[in-house]
Amino acid sequence: MTQEEEEDVLIVVFIAETEEEYVNQVANEVRDHFLEEVEVGLIEIIAPTAAYYPDWNTLRVTLGDSRERVKWRSKQNLDFAFLMMYAQPRGMFYIQLEDDILVKPQFVSTMKTIALERIANKQQWFVLDFCQLGFIG
Incomplete structure (x- = not known):
């Protein structure tokens, strides 16, 4: 990104996991590689708590999908919603990569x-x- 773009952007690294040790490991790797960007606020690192997600065993199986696919689809939707809700007040536009x-x-x-x-x-x-x-x- 150009300097001008960096001044107009917030990069949110969303770690879509709840296992605390793994989340901390990934967050530390991001900080190790992009310390300056984290310190100046260009990069923020977030992760949901386990309480954010439902009991995956209670999901209704739909669309002829396997229980695992229903869980994957549901988690993906919740992950996207979490990230969008976090980002919404932080900028005019939202880009997900x-x-x-x-x-x-x-x-x-x-x-x-x-x-x-x-x-x-x-x-x-x-x-x-x-x-x-x-x-x-």
Whole structure:
């Protein structure tokens, strides 16, 4: 990211696990690799508590899925909701990227310009898609 983009961005690293030792290990690895970014507030690290999630054994099996798939789908939805609720008051726009996504230079500026153009032209939108593969984060 450019310096200007860094001044306009908050990176939230969401560790979607509840096992405290693992969460601490991942958080420490992020801090070790990006200490300056964490210290200046460019990166924040969050994780839900175990109490956030329901009892997975009580989920109703739907869509012909296996119990494991229902659990995975439900957890993914709750994880996305947790992250979006955390991020909502922290910025005007929200971009979700998975940990294996590679971005192009100035991707933040490009997306922001397109979003602001839509707003300036009074074009209503809820989601802007910048990937041909669907929602991959």
